[in-house]
Amino acid sequence: MDAVSSLRERVKELTALHEISKILYSNQETYEQILLKVVSVLVNALQFPEITAIRITFGIYTIQNGNFKKTYWLLTSDFEVLEEKGKIEVVYLKEMPDAFEGPFLKEERQLVDSVSQMLAVYLMRRQREDELKKSLLKKELMLKEIHHRVKNNLQIILSLLRLQEGILGDQKSKDLIKLSENRVKALSVIHEKLYGTADLQNIDYKDCIKELLDHLLGSYSADSHNIRYELDCAKLPISIDQAIPFGLIINELVTNSIKHAFTESAGGSILLKIFCDEEYCTFEYSDDGRGLPENIDLTNPKTLGYQLINSLVSQIDAKKGFCTEKHGFNFFLKFSYKI
Numbered sequence: 001m002d003a004v005s006s007l008r009e010r011v012k013e014l015t016a017l018h019e020i021s022k023i024l025y026s027n028q029e030t031y032e033q034i035l036l037k038v039v040s041v042l043v044n045a046l047q048f049p050e051i052t053a054i055r056i057t058f059g060i061y062t063i064q065n066g067n068f069k070k071t072y073w074l075l076t077s078d079f080e081v082l083e084e085k086g087k088i089e090v091v092y093l094k095e096m097p098d099a100f101e102g103p104f105l106k107e108e109r110q111l112v113d114s115v116s117q118m119l120a121v122y123l124m125r126r127q128r129e130d131e132l133k134k135s136l137l138k139k140e141l142m143l144k145e146i147h148h149r150v151k152n153n154l155q156i157i158l159s160l161l162r163l164q165e166g167i168l169g170d171q172k173s174k175d176l177i178k179l180s181e182n183r184v185k186a187l188s189v190i191h192e193k194l195y196g197t198a199d200l201q202n203i204d205y206k207d208c209i210k211e212l213l214d215h216l217l218g219s220y221s222a223d224s225h226n227i228r229y230e231l232d233c234a235k236l237p238i239s240i241d242q243a244i245p246f247g248l249i250i251n252e253l254v255t256n257s258i259k260h261a262f263t264e265s266a267g268g269s270i271l272l273k274i275f276c277d278e279e280y281c282t283f284e285y286s287d288d289g290r291g292l293p294e295n296i297d298l299t300n301p302k303t304l305g306y307q308l309i310n311s312l313v314s315q316i317d318a319k320k321g322f323c324t325e326k327h328g329f330n331f332f333l334k335f336s337y338k339i
């Protein structure tokens with residue numbers, strides 16, 4: 001082979017290697033699609049593409065260009081991926097004049113060996129990634145199954161409480177049971193959302209809060225008492241660990257507004273504003289009711305509601321505050337959601 005032809009062969013090989021490495025970087029395609037592309041690039045990089053056929057075998061896959069059949073003129077390169085064997089076979093479909101180095105050039109043998117090594121590295125990486133994806137999917141499914149069970153158990157607790165409420169005669173005990181029912185319901189609304197969400201890392205809790213508010217106002221027939229709410233909230237990027245305490249805090253605050261704020265007025269409104277920047281979520285809560293009684297110290301509460309709020313606030317590591325200058329009841333929270 002003269003120098004020019006030899007150089008041309010070399011350029012062909014390098015171009016083929018470059019193209020194949022590009023193909024192997026794409027992970028969007030199936031194994032069959034990738035291997036088929038490799039076969040077609042490799043065929044064209046050899047000396048006599050028109051009479052050359054290639055077959056790649058690996059695991060359950062056998063990929064070849066249309067007219068592959070085993071002939072006397074065969075070049076094989078083996079590879080192994082995680083104990084699974086694979087090989088590239090190259091054949092001439094017609095007899096070729098005996099070249100000095102046999103029917104295949106030394107460069108061709110090197111090219112096929114390089115491609116076979118590249119395939120081994122690629123297939124190993126791809127198999128590991130596939131395994132990781134599978135195990136991640138399995139874990140997500142297990143997690144969903146657990147959330148589903150939690151949700152079902154909460155539903156059972158809720159039914160038990162409702163039964164109990166139905167049996168009790170006096171209104172005071174019924175009211176107490178109802179408070180517990182609504183606390184359990186708040187948990188169950190969040191778990192319901194978790195069960196129905198495809199991406200557990202990226203849940204938007206805005207719908208949960210809305211559902212929670214609608215349920216609470218419905219359960220106290222707030223509508224007929226002219227109590228309305230307004231929710232001003234963009235996407236809420238908090239984690240499940242924070243969503244549950246946060247949901248319960250909202251439950252306590254809204255219950256309080258419904259129960260205590262509007263006793264002296266013919267209705268009123270509740271405003272919830274939640275906004276998040278790169279790191280912090282700020283939650284502003286207010287109602288335009290009668291405001292907190294003078295004698296109440298909510299930093300050291302004797303009642304369950306605020307004891308619960310205080311413990312939930314420390315669970316999400318939030319800063320809490322009240323504003324007494326404004327009219328009605330005003331409360332705010334600020335917490336980092338990147339913990």
Ligand SMILES: Nc1ncnc2c1ncn2[C@@H]1O[C@H](COP(=O)(O)OP(=O)(O)OP(=O)(O)O)[C@@H](O)[C@H]1O
Pocket residue numbers: 179252256257259260261287289290291292293296301303304305306307329
């Ligand atoms: N939005 C509000 N408007 C007016 N008063 C309120 C408001 N929220 C709370 N309060 C007052 O603060 C008190 C303490 O609230 P807290 O939630 O701790 O107890 P509770 O609602 O009375 O009972 P529970 O333990 O069942 O929640 C209430 O009894 C009420 O007097």
Ligand SMILES: [Mg+2]
Pocket residue numbers: 252255256305306
């Ligand atoms: Mg309360």
